[in-house]
Amino acid sequence: xxxxxxxxxxxxxxxxxxxxxxxxxxxxxxxxxxxxxxxxxxxxxxxxxxxxxxxxxxxxxxxxxxxxxxxxxxxxxxxxxxxxxxxxxxxxxxxxxxxxxxxxxxxxxxxxxxxxxxxxxxxxxxxxxxxxxxxxxxxxxxxxxxxxxxxxxxxxxxxxxxxxxxxxxxxxxxxxxxxxxxxxxxxxxxxxxxxxxxxxxxxxxxxxxxxxxxxxxxxxxxxxxxxxxxxxxxxxxxxxxxxxxxxxxxxxxxxxxxxxxxxxxxx
Numbered sequence: 001x002x003x004x005x006x007x008x009x010x011x012x013x014x015x016x017x018x019x020x021x022x023x024x025x026x027x028x029x030x031x032x033x034x035x036x037x038x039x040x041x042x043x044x045x046x047x048x049x050x051x052x053x054x055x056x057x058x059x060x061x062x063x064x065x066x067x068x069x070x071x072x073x074x075x076x077x078x079x080x081x082x083x084x085x086x087x088x089x090x091x092x093x094x095x096x097x098x099x100x101x102x103x104x105x106x107x108x109x110x111x112x113x114x115x116x117x118x119x120x121x122x123x124x125x126x127x128x129x130x131x132x133x134x135x136x137x138x139x140x141x142x143x144x145x146x147x148x149x150x151x152x153x154x155x156x157x158x159x160x161x162x163x164x165x166x167x168x169x170x171x172x173x174x175x176x177x178x179x180x181x182x183x184x185x186x187x188x189x190x191x192x193x194x195x196x197x198x199x200x201x202x203x204x205x206x207x208x209x210x211x212x213x214x215x216x217x218x219x220x221x222x223x224x225x226x227x228x229x230x231x232x233x234x235x236x237x238x239x240x241x242x243x244x245x246x247x248x249x250x251x252x253x254x255x256x257x258x259x260x261x262x263x264x265x266x267x
Contacts, residue, residue, distance in 0.1 A: 006206075008245045009213060015202040016234035016241075028194045031057055034185035038065055038158060041183045042124065045153040047145060049130075049169070050160040052187030055231025058160050061187065062126055065158070074122040081129040089133075089140035093125070109143035116154035123155040131161035131168060138168065142177040189228030195219060198233060213241075217254035225261045236260055 006013065013020060027035075034050065041048035042065065052058050066076045077096055084092055090108045091101040097115055102108045116123050127133070127141065141157065159165065159181075169178040190198055196219050203213055214222065214237075222240070226232035239260035244252045 005241065005245055009241065009250060010207060011203075012207040014238065015206040015208070016238045020202060020205065028190060028198070030186075030188055030190075031061065034187050035061055035064065037183050037185040039068070041158070042069060042156050044182065045122070045156050046182035047157045047180050048159070048183040048185065049165065049181050050158060050185050050187070051163055051165055053189065053229060054162060055229040056187040056189060057230055058187060059128070062128065062158070062160055066124065066126065069122070069124045072122075074124055075119075076124045076126065079125070079127045081132040084133060084137055089127070089137045090144065093144075105140060105143055109140070109146075113144060113154050119154075125155055125157045126160065127157070128160045130159040131163075131165040135173060138174050138177060142174070142180075145177065145180050190223075190230065190233075191228060192220065192223045195223040195226070195228055195233060198230065199237065202237075211251065213250070214252045214257075215254075218252045218257050221254040221257040225257060 005011075038048050038050060038061070050058055050061065066078070069076055077093065079089060079092065088101075088105070090105055090112065094101050094108055094112050097112060099111060099115060102111055127137075130138075141159075144155075145157070161168075168174060169181070199214055199219060199222065200212070218240070222233060222236060225236050236257065240252055240257045243260045244250070244256045247256070249256065
């Protein structure tokens with residue numbers, strides 16, 4: 001958000017931007033519950049999954065959990081569909097740990113498992129975009145989970161992905177992996193009341209404490225247009241602020257939100 005736009009609304013920063021203050025992070029009930037479920041899973045050194053629509057805060061939650069784990073002296077290994085690529089999950093993990101992949105995937109899994117088991121530090125493996133990874137990657141994860149399964153768990157694993165991940169794990173091919181997942185946490189879009197609280201918190205964190213900026217009809221329109229998905233709320237709210245400022249308005253109504261939506265070619 002430009003300085004002139006911030007001045008128009010008497011804001012210190014863009015309330016809906018990526019660099020919004022930490023105080024602007026809205027930890028609604030669903031977010032808090034999902035975080036607690038996965039915290040317990042990490043404490044129990046288990047396997048968990050985080051499932052949610054795009055833009056609902058999965059990356060934010062994974063980042064928070066990773067930071068907490070590192071602050072407790074643990075190590076975090078992050079993987080995504082793009083970073084695993086054609087090399088394979090086990091091979092990438094082995095090289096992260098300073099080991100050359102073995103002749104077979106099973107041998108690599110055994111080597112990695114033994115190496116992690118010898119390390120007193122807790123290793124947290126985060127596999128993001130898990131709904132996109134090929135079957136071979138999920139098979140690699142299964143191999144790692146069954147290596148020395150009867151002994152102390154050598155690592156903690158969290159899978160994160162879109163709702164399609166549910167379907168992937170339900171496939172017979174991945175039944176063994178699905179059975180080893182202790183916890184599934186879900187992030188859903190915000191309700192209307194949660195959207196109102198989200199917008200209020202974001203604005204307040206950037207200095208809008210004396211006036212709401214968005215009236216009740218604007219909030220309702222924002223909720224309808226975004227479906228309660230935080231990433232969409234941020235994008236549409238920013239566009240609506242631009243529309244309102246161009247009209248020299250400081251209180252947004254539903255029409256400003258609708259026009260911001262129409263400007264993107266979407267009714």
